């Protein structure tokens with residue numbers, strides 16, 4: 001069997017007295033984008049920093065292509081690219097100078113550096129800014145340079161800590177596209193606290209809460225696992241709450257305001273059909289009907305209930 005690109009075994013980490021990561025294990029063998037999703041403080045950065053050899057774990061092991069990160073950090077780090085939460089940029093250098101410097105500290109052979117810098121500037125679409133000082137680039141372009149430094153040495157495995165944090169909506173779309181391109185021939189692990197981010201670019205999701213994995217699966221499995229169980233209905237001429245509650249298929253109805261109600265149900269289609277039917281018969285005049293989208297908080301509490 002092929003050696004996994006990454007193997008994390010029973011990883012735990014404690015800062016002072018608090019356990020930030022608690023017995024996390026996983027293995028990655030395939031290409032694609034893996035999303036580590038969790039609220040602020042869930043433990044994402046701690047796991048990423050340990051995987052990349054920036055922080056030594058309290059317990060457990062990390063192997064990169066079979067190489068123990070603690071025992072052989074230099075050899076393991078050659079196989080990894082890392083974009084930390086705050087990109088390690090030097091604002092007084094030009095893009096080309098900075099990437100050349102990164103290639104040197106990555107111990108790339110001297111005669112390969114120029115070609116590698118040109119290639120990565122093309123890939124990350126910063127070649128036209130090669131002579132511009134990094135400090136004078138926009139946030140989106142600085143992030144591109146941050147990604148370029150992570151892949152300059154052509155690692156098989158790239159880790160990005162909240163790569164779209166702080167960018168504007170257009171920049172977010174561009175950086176997501178770049179990440180997907182990078183993942184075509186590599187394994188990328190990224191962290192985010194934004195549900196839509198994993199839905200937009202990840203093939204596989206891990207959810208982490210208070211230092212523990214609470215879900216691991218494909219995007220499809222995730223969507224099937226977390227089904228909404230309520231809908232919002234707005235009516236111009238609503239019935240009483242008691243009337244709504246008596247409707248077949250309605251588990252519970254809650255008035256949000258005079259016209260708007262949250263309906264909990266067992267079968268979304270059945271309750272929608274009945275609401276529309278009764279609205280037609282009784283002139284309730286539905287103006288809006290929508291399934292409620294889950295927030296990250298809802299999902300965590302739902303996952304905790306399912307465990």
Ligand SMILES: Nc1ncnc2c1ncn2[C@@H]1O[C@H](COP(=O)(O)OP(=O)(O)OP(=O)(O)O)[C@@H](O)[C@H]1O
Pocket residue numbers: 015016020038039040041042043044045046047193
């Ligand atoms: N250097 C540190 N010293 C003490 N506690 C820390 C330190 N770094 C992180 N923590 C704590 O460990 C827990 C996990 O933090 P971590 O930064 O890994 O979470 P995160 O999911 O990456 O959150 P964020 O999205 O806010 O970066 C948090 O409770 C945090 O306060």
